Amino acid sequence: MTGFYTLFQKEWLRFWKVSVQTVLAPVLTALLYLLVFGHALSGRVEVFPGVEYTAFLIPGLAMMSVLQNSFANGSSSLMQSKMTGNIVFVLLPPLSHREFFAAYLLAAVGRGVVVGSGVLLVTLWFVDLPLTHPLWVLLFGVASSAAMGALGIVAGIQSDKIDQLAAFTNFIILPLTFLSGVFYSIQSLSPFWQAVSHFNPVFYMIDGFRYGFFGVADTSPWLSLAIVGGSFAALSWLTLTLLRSGYKLRN
Amino acid sequence: MTPAIEIVDVTKRYGELHALAGVSLSVEAGEFFGLLGPNGAGKTTLISILAGLNRASSGVARIMGHDVVGAYREARRALGMVPQELVFDPFFTVRETLTFQSGYFGLRDNRAWIDEVLENLDLTAKVDTNMRALSGGMKRRVLVAQALVHKPPVIVLDEPTAGVDVELRQALWRFIRRLNRDGHTIVLTTHYLEEAEALCGRIAMLKQGRVVALDRTENLLQLHAGCQLVLRLGAALPEPLQQKVVERRDDGSVRLLLPDHAAVEGILAALREARVAVLEMEILQPDLEDVFVQIMNRS
Numbered sequence: 001m002t003g004f005y006t007l008f009q010k011e012w013l014r015f016w017k018v019s020v021q022t023v024l025a026p027v028l029t030a031l032l033y034l035l036v037f038g039h040a041l042s043g044r045v046e047v048f049p050g051v052e053y054t055a056f057l058i059p060g061l062a063m064m065s066v067l068q069n070s071f072a073n074g075s076s077s078l079m080q081s082k083m084t085g086n087i088v089f090v091l092l093p094p095l096s097h098r099e100f101f102a103a104y105l106l107a108a109v110g111r112g113v114v115v116g117s118g119v120l121l122v123t124l125w126f127v128d129l130p131l132t133h134p135l136w137v138l139l140f141g142v143a144s145s146a147a148m149g150a151l152g153i154v155a156g157i158q159s160d161k162i163d164q165l166a167a168f169t170n171f172i173i174l175p176l177t178f179l180s181g182v183f184y185s186i187q188s189l190s191p192f193w194q195a196v197s198h199f200n201p202v203f204y205m206i207d208g209f210r211y212g213f214f215g216v217a218d219t220s221p222w223l224s225l226a227i228v229g230g231s232f233a234a235l236s237w238l239t240l241t242l243l244r245s246g247y248k249l250r251n
Numbered sequence: 252m253t254p255a256i257e258i259v260d261v262t263k264r265y266g267e268l269h270a271l272a273g274v275s276l277s278v279e280a281g282e283f284f285g286l287l288g289p290n291g292a293g294k295t296t297l298i299s300i301l302a303g304l305n306r307a308s309s310g311v312a313r314i315m316g317h318d319v320v321g322a323y324r325e326a327r328r329a330l331g332m333v334p335q336e337l338v339f340d341p342f343f344t345v346r347e348t349l350t351f352q353s354g355y356f357g358l359r360d361n362r363a364w365i366d367e368v369l370e371n372l373d374l375t376a377k378v379d380t381n382m383r384a385l386s387g388g389m390k391r392r393v394l395v396a397q398a399l400v401h402k403p404p405v406i407v408l409d410e411p412t413a414g415v416d417v418e419l420r421q422a423l424w425r426f427i428r429r430l431n432r433d434g435h436t437i438v439l440t441t442h443y444l445e446e447a448e449a450l451c452g453r454i455a456m457l458k459q460g461r462v463v464a465l466d467r468t469e470n471l472l473q474l475h476a477g478c479q480l481v482l483r484l485g486a487a488l489p490e491p492l493q494q495k496v497v498e499r500r501d502d503g504s505v506r507l508l509l510p511d512h513a514a515v516e517g518i519l520a521a522l523r524e525a526r527v528a529v530l531e532m533e534i535l536q537p538d539l540e541d542v543f544v545q546i547m548n549r550s
Binding site (some may be wrong): 002003005006007009010013014017018079081084086088089091092093094095096233236250251 | 299301302303304305306324325327328330332336338339340341342343347351352353354355356357358359397
């Protein structure tokens with residue numbers, strides 16, 4: 001356990017030491033989204049009955065920040081370690097692939113939760129946000145963060161160069177998060193795009209998270225939970241398989 | 252007694268390329284062992300397989316009797332490795348780097364040993380310095396310290412003195428020699444053959460993924476190169492002796508390669524017969540570089 005705990009501690013400190021970039025910057029970005037979209041659309045759009053657009057937007061922004069930062073943590077850490085060569089320091093010790101996975105994953109969830117909490121704390125000054133089912137909020141926050149954290153580890157293992165990782169972020173993560181209902185309810189979309197949205201697992205992450213705040217959602221929170229849990233399980237299996245084989249790390 | 256390192260018919264293929272084409276060797280506990288070979292010979296691949304940084308295509312590698320794949324935890328605990336590249340984690344100080352490395356090996360409170368290693372490597376003054384701010388030589392010392400945090404019985408150094416100044420190189424070797432005297436098994440790869448000659452009790456030479464020589468250093472020096480005779484003469488070297496010349500120097504002297512010391516008399520007799528005066532004469536012992544060149548050319 002000491003090996004796992006040390007690796008987790010190192011990964012935690014790694015992002016915490018540059019928290020201006022890894023925590024404050026994404027909180028500020030979310031705040032800017034809130035100010036711009038909130039100002040532009042407040043009073044004109046009512047997504048759920050009795051819920052202001054600004055309030056509707058906040059859980060989506062918080063979850064988007066959670067997902068992007070959970071992904072960024074493991075992926076950027078592994079990428080940098082591979083590029084600089086200091087990955088050997090964690091490959092030489094007697095750490096199992098499970099310990100390796102758990103440490104990187106927990107640090108990614110940690111960063112996601114810290115950033116998400118930061119976004120919620122800062123934006124709460126602007127809107128009175130209800131918290132109907134706090135446990136659902138916590139559950140979706142952690143499970144979604146874990147799924148994206150695992151995907152981040154896969155991306156970090158797979159990428160050999162910074163531009164490959166950037167492509168992963170810009171062409172997969174950003175479209176998935178932006179087109180998942182952060183800024184709108186999918187009910188407002190045409191039936192075709194509604195159907196397409198249901199194939200995006202990030203939609204369920206945000207919808208379930210939002211259910212925890214408002215008690216209403218576009219789809220059943222249980223279905224969302226099953227899909228988020230299934231995504232996490234599948235991505236964990238993939239990550240563990242890659243780590244056990246030593247793919248791109250031990251050759 | 253269990254060998255410190257046992258490598259049995261290890262191969263490594265990258266597509267069509269055979270980086271290792273069936274290497275077998277064994278290093279006894281307490282040895283100072285050298286692994287030599289030109290670039291691309293497979294030295295780093297072999298070391299990486301021992302350290303678990305790479306996986307063999309076939310064959311078995313054991314450290315202190317532990318299979319590097321099947322019993323990787325025990326094998327890695329028994330091995331300290333100093334990598335060739337000057338790598339470091341720019342986020343942390345020297346103390347943090349060593350504390351993390353201890354923790355990865357399951358050592359929670361390792362401060363006393365870390366302090367001892369730091370002192371031995373003359374790093375105590377830099378303990379709270381960020382790794383980024385250290386000079387290349389200091390970073391190299393931290394890499395050595397990182398390999399030692401878990402007190403491994405076997406230490407592998409992959410070209411540890413590449414690009415290192417003379418003072419640090421000597422300090423490093425004093426320290427490594429002491430570790431060897433204390434019972435640690437040392438495996439060294441280096442391009443500085445005089446270092447290998449001075450330090451290693453036994454040497455393996457690799458070429459194109461195969462072991463082409465494996466013997467005690469003194470045996471290699473005796474077996475593979477005779478003696479060398481440097482002559483400055485009053486006249487040209489007689490024709491029959493020309494074929495023994497391996498070097499013509501700017502000062503007019505010639506270097507001849509002879510099978511052994513007894514052959515010197517034959518050369519002098521030939522010169523007397525041809526009435527060529529010997530102005531200066533020097534007999535040189537072969538060094539490891541000569542042996543290395545000879546073995547590499549032959550194999």
